[in-house]
Amino acid sequence: MTATLIDFAGFVALLLWGTHMVQTGVQRAAGARLKLWLGHALRGRLSAFAAGIGVTALLQSSTATGLMVTGFAATGLLALVPALAVMLGANVGTTLIVQLLAFDVQLAAPLLVLIGVVVFRRLERGRLHDLGRVAIGLGLMLLALDHLSGSLAPLADSQAVRTLIGLLQAAPVAAVMLAAALTWMAHSSVAVVLLVMSMAGQGLVAGPMAIALVLGANLGTAINPVLEGAGGDDPQARRLPLGNLINRVIGVVAALILIEPVAGAMGRLVEDPVRMVAVFHTLFNLTVAAVFLPVLRHYAGLLARLLPVRAVPADPARTLYLDEEARETPEVALGLATREVLRMADVLDDMLAGARAALRSGEPGPIAALKGLDDVLDHVNRALKTYLAGIEPARLGPADERRLTDLLAFATRLEQAGDAVDRGLLPTLGKCHKRGVRLSKEGQGELLRLLDRLRDNLAQAAALLMTRDLRAARLLAAEKAVFRRLETEATLAHFRRLRSGRPETALTSAQHLDLLRDIKLINSQIVAAAAYPVLNRAGELLASRVAGEETDEDENEGETVRTEPSPPRR
Known part of the structure; x- marks a missing residue:
């Protein structure tokens, strides 16, 4: 028995x-x-x-x-x-x-x-x-x-x-x-x-x-x-x-x-x-x-x-597109993860738009409205890592593995850029409000133009994540050199105003320079997120990053970027 x-x-x-x-x-x-x-x-x-x-x-x-x-x-x-x-x-x-x-x-x-x-x-x-x-x-x-x-x-x-x-x-x-x-x-x-x-x-x-x-x-x-x-x-x-x-x-x-x-x-x-x-x-x-x-x-x-509907406040940190069952089909799961990464780019753009509004108005309202958006980026980034790590490696082809790596790198860079906004741009603007001072009109204009260009680069990076076009990657990579030049020009202009004895420039000098540094850092993260993986696979990324006749080294990351003419931005 x-x-x-x-x-x-x-x-x-x-x-x-x-x-x-x-x-x-x-x-x-x-x-x-x-x-x-x-x-x-x-x-x-x-x-x-x-x-x-x-x-x-x-x-x-x-x-x-x-x-x-x-x-x-x-x-x-x-x-x-x-x-x-x-x-x-x-x-x-x-x-x-x-x-x-x-x-x-x-x-x-x-x-x-x-x-x-x-x-x-x-x-x-x-x-x-x-x-x-x-x-x-x-x-x-x-x-x-x-x-x-x-x-x-x-x-x-x-x-x-x-x-x-x-x-x-x-x-x-x-x-x-x-x-x-x-x-x-x-x-x-x-x-x-x-x-x-x-x-x-x-x-x-x-x-x-x-x-x-x-x-x-x-x-x-x-x-x-x-x-x-x-x-x-x-x-x-x-x-x-x-x-x-x-x-x-x-x-x-x-x-x-x-x-x-x-x-x-x-x-x-x-x-x-x-x-x-x-x-x-x-x-x-x-x-x-x-x-x-x-x-x-x-x-x-x-x-x-x-079983009536329960009123629950919307949670912006909740992922919208990650379907657990779709992980059985990697190409579908990677597509859903891409949609979630693009949503992260939208959240970062909201943060930059809020920082621009706060810079333009000099009021704390736009800054208060951004509270918690960096937490959204952190949460979605963690969820993406868990989701993508759950895809069975044996089911991933070489192209799928590259795509997965690109998505993880892009999401991580966006999360780091969000940290720079949350811990750099916004607190610096908040200090100006607490002290009751405003940037000079010229300095404010320089920073607004840089933020506009930064948002354009973010939109270009999101498009590049989808297209992986080599020409677009070169143009985006060239933005590092452009930002370095614009930062240098803005810094020299700030020092000229400082030497002329303008009081508003003297009162906000530290904040102005900090804002310039943070904007350039955020741009570096955006460029590295989208352009470098494409250039690397094309063999145009050397040990010093990008091969080219003219280079520009970023002291923050030890990267060397080809400088190419960029289209004019308004």
Whole structure:
């Protein structure tokens, strides 16, 4: 008996692992595309229902589909009615693989594993590599089902097992709870239903007992998202998982009340006990969908009243585009990370615009409005590092690795530039206000022109992050020399005003020079963020940074930059 139980547990684990390989393989091969297609298909109840069936039939996980749809619903991109329709379709979609495996397809198992291993090993990355993983998973599932039947045969003769099953036969509610618990632990209703099919094939369960176990599997797969905190603390985000659980519970309770006549009808409809389990699993989900689809609008309204929208102040530090599921497809994940980095550039531009407004007006109001923006840059930069570090290295091609490195470097430079604004520009302007002094008109004009040029360079750097154009990189790199020249000219002009004995120049001399230094430093960070990676790959970045006939060394970073004519700026 001990050896039999070990065999049984091992083949159940193999079944779960095969299911996991199918799910992850499909998600990696087409997860992002499925998500995009699912987003376009959610137009009405029937199309959303069909989309849920199709996506889940491929993923073999209603939980994975539910996570996609919950993400749409939580961000307000999807209304609750089509989201609920998708989940009804997802519950039907999980039954399709069960229907397929109910037939005698065991001979395909070795062939699937053979093909899958050859493709998986021959191709180190790419869609075919992931599809090889899917084939291996399907083959392992078939092998596990075949061996499960053999390992269950000795259990059918065990008096202890028959006594336990007899107790459950007399208490169908306990059987439902047991199957729900197993499904929750396994995170797969497909695996549990396939296990029930194997037990039915060996005569261990039949009739009401088999139906009760299938009902428990359907209940358990809806419990997972609710117990594991899908939607977090936001009541609105919990509507979908809770709504899916409620319609499962209603269906299970109704089926339990009618379990005897239902078992009798299924026995007459399908004589093979294995096929009977698969057919009932499908009919149950189709029936629940048929009952709830016509009343989804009213059902969604009830859920909205039970879980009203919670008023939460907007958090600017929250990332907007980083999707955890997209990390399975690196090209999509890098695109989303790029959007987040560009948002960082917008935040830095807001800080520079606020500093310019404070410089122009001499009032503290614009400075106060910028409080916390540097924290936004810090938070998003940390989130980006965590997100990009979570992408599996084996799935990154050489171009992807370069892009990832560029994004990390760009985000880090922007965060450092934000520190220079927050700890340099803004406090210096604040000192002028506290002392009740203002920069000279000439000095103010010089600084305003530099800030305008700095914002132009930031916009150019953001565009260069997308285009990676070599000519644009050269022009941006030349801005270091331009800023050095403009800083020198502004400093000399300041000293001339100082020698002429102008009082406002003497009172704000230190602040004026500090502002010039900080603006030049911020420009250096912006140039290094976008231009240097492009120039480096073109072979134009030497040990002293940029190769060229004329160079200009930045004393802050030890960099030498080619000086080229820059277009005039207004």
